Structures are given as structure tokens and as C-alpha cells.
Amino acid sequence: MRSTTPAWVLRRIRWSDTSLILHLYSLDYGRISAMARGALRPGGRLHGTLEPFSGIAATLSRREGREMDTLIDAAVEQPIPALRADPRAYAHAGLFSEWVSGLLYGSEPCSPTFHLIGAVFGRLASAPSPWSVTCAGIEKLLLLAGVRMELEKCTRCGGEMTGEEPAWSHTSGGLVCRGCLRPGDAGIAPGLLEFLRLCRRTDIESTGGTRLWKGGFRQCHDFLREYAEAHVQARLKFRSLAVLEDLENAVR
Ligand SMILES: [Zn+2]
Structure with missing residues (x-):
């Protein structure tokens, strides 16, 4: 079956001198992998159309039960010059892509997820703090992945939290x-809880200006990661974190 779907390029892996394997999040099929033969051949039809984090119209050959689709044709619909010009924002786009792949591999297509990815990629380069965009994006991604964090009420009795110092349980859901x-319940830093609540009620387009204490966003990211891992029961791997650490150490 041949069909064309809008898709975000989450990752590209060099497969041979001329071919790529792409991880895509597509509007019509969700998270898929596709082989792009000849994508690296100069002058080839696909050459230059498959930049990471760009939005493309992907024409795919799909066969039921086969793990990998074949990319037949692609056209750039959402180029990302601003992301490419900003190494930190680019690394954040990679990190968010890894979250999408980690949480949503094999899931049903979901148009809110497709649009969330576009909003995050679109906001990263212009935001004063890309970390706050990434963390806000992850908070929304957890909702869409069906592992919502409870940020207002007690997850055990349903009661309101009344000004007391809150405790938190990843496995209970908040x-x-x-x-x-x-025993085993942990605390949650009040500033972290406030930030997560802010993420919940703010559109991605309006996020990106928040500042936290030194190391706060990294703490937030690790918190979200522990939460997610408790629910997907897998270790999530984020290669982009090392890239970000290098970039952040370099400017310090
Ligand atoms: Zn309670």
C-alpha cells in the first residue's frame, strides 16, 4: 500500500553509503521506521529532504506486519533553519524526539502528539530557555501517552492538597x-511542583520564558524520567543529554 502522510523526522541513522533509516512520527500512522534508499546519493530524489526535526510529506510503501516501511518520496513542508542555527535548541529537539520514541513506540496514531512535536520544534529556537520548552513538552507528552501526573489532588484518597508540604509517589501517579x-513516598520540591503546574496550564507556544534555580531544569527532567520509567517499566535512554551537557559545559 502506498500512501502519503505528514511526518516529523525524529532521527536518522546512516544505514549504508547511500541509505538512511528514519524514525518518523507520522500523522496517519504514529511512530514508524522507514528505510530511505538512496537518500544520501547526491542528486537523488530524496537528497536534502530528510533533515532531522523537519516536517515532511512522506510517501511510504507499507505492508501489513512488516516492521519497516519504505520511503518512496519526500517533500519538505516545515524546514527548520532556526533550529539548525542553534546547537543547544537542536540538541533539545533531539532530546524531545528521544522522549517521543521512548514513550510512544508502537502506539496508535495520535494527532495531538503530532502537533505537540511541531509546537516544541517550532518553539525551541526562539525561547529564552529551551529547557523549559522541553520539560513542558514532556509534561504534555506524558498526558498523551496515558501516564498523566496528578498535580492537584491526592492520588490515594482523592482529597485536595491543603497547603501542606506535598509528598509524591511515581507509582501512585503523583x-x-x-x-x-x-513508606517509600518521596517529597517534591515546591518549585518543581509549581513549574509542572505551570506547564500543564500553558500552551507550548507560550512556554520557554521560565527560569528555575541552578540545575533546576535538569532536576525536573530527571524527575520526569523517573516518573516515566516507573510507568513504562523500561529504562529510557537519552543520548542527547550528553550532547547538551557538553554544550552547557562549553559555555560556562
Ligand atoms: Zn490522601
Whole structure:
């Protein structure tokens, strides 16, 4: 079956001198992998159309039950010159892509996820703080992946949190009130909880200006990662984190 779908390029892997394997998030099929034969051949039809984090119209050959699709043709629909010009924003786009792949591999297509990816990629380069865009994007991605964090009520009794110092349980899915505390529950830094609540009620287009304490976003990211890992029951791997660390150390 041949069909054309809008898709974001999450990752490209060199397969041979001339071919690429692409990880795509497509509007019509969700997260898929596609072989792009000849994509690196100069003058070839696909050459220059498959930049990471760009939006493309992907024409695919798909066969039921086959793991990998074949990319027959592609046209750039959303180029990303601003991301390419900004190494830090580019690395964040890579990190967010790894989150999408880690949480949504093999899931049903989901147009809100498709649009969330576009919003994050579009906002990263212009935001004063790309970290706050990435963390806000992850908060929304967790919702879409069906592992929503409870940020307002106690996950055990459903009661309101009344000004008390909140506790938190990844496995229970969020906040825990004092009355429901169990051994193993942890705290959550008040600033972190406030930031996550802000992410929940803000569009990606309006995020990106938040500042946290030194190391706060990294703490937030690790918190989100631990939460996600408790629910997907897998270790999530983020190669882009090392790239970001190098970039951040270089400017310090
Ligand atoms: Zn409770």
C-alpha cells in the first residue's frame, strides 16, 4: 500500500553509503521506521529532504506486519533553519524526539502528539530557555501517552492538597497527602511542583520564558524520567543529554 502522510523526522541513522533509516512520527500512522534508499546519493530524489526535526510529506510503501516501511518520496513542508542555527535548541529537539520514541513506540496514531512535536520544534529556537520548552513538552507528552501526573489532588484518597508540604509517589501517579503517606513516598520540591503546574496550564507556544534555580531544569527532567520509567517499566535512554551537557559545559 502506498500512501502519503505528514511526518516529523525524529532521527536518522546512516544505514549504508547511500541509505538512511528514519524514525518518523507520522500523522496517519504514529511512530514508524522507514528505510530511505538512496537518500544520501547526491542528486537523488530524496537528497536534502530528510533533515532531522523537519516536517515532511512522506510517501511510504507499507505492508501489513512488516516492521519497516519504505520511503518512496519526500517533500519538505516545515524546514527548520532556526533550529539548525542553534546547537543547544537542536540538541533539545533531539532530546524531545528521544522522549517521543521512548514513550510512544508502537502506539496508535495520535494527532495531538503530532502537533505537540511541531509546537516544541517550532518553539525551541526562539525561547529564552529551551529547557523549559522541553520539560513542558514532556509534561504534555506524558498526558498523551496515558501516564498523566496528578498535580492537584491526592492520588490515594482523592482529597485536595491543603497547603501542606506535598509528598509524591511515581507509582501512585503523583501527589500524596500527609494522611495517605506510605513508606517509600518521596517529597517534591515546591518549585518543581509549581513549574509542572505551570506547564500543564500553558500552551507550548507560550512556554520557554521560565527560569528555575541552578540545575533546576535538569532536576525536573530527571524527575520526569523517573516518573516515566516507573510507568513504562523500561529504562529510557537519552543520548542527547550528553550532547547538551557538553554544550552547557562549553559555555560556562
Ligand atoms: Zn490522601
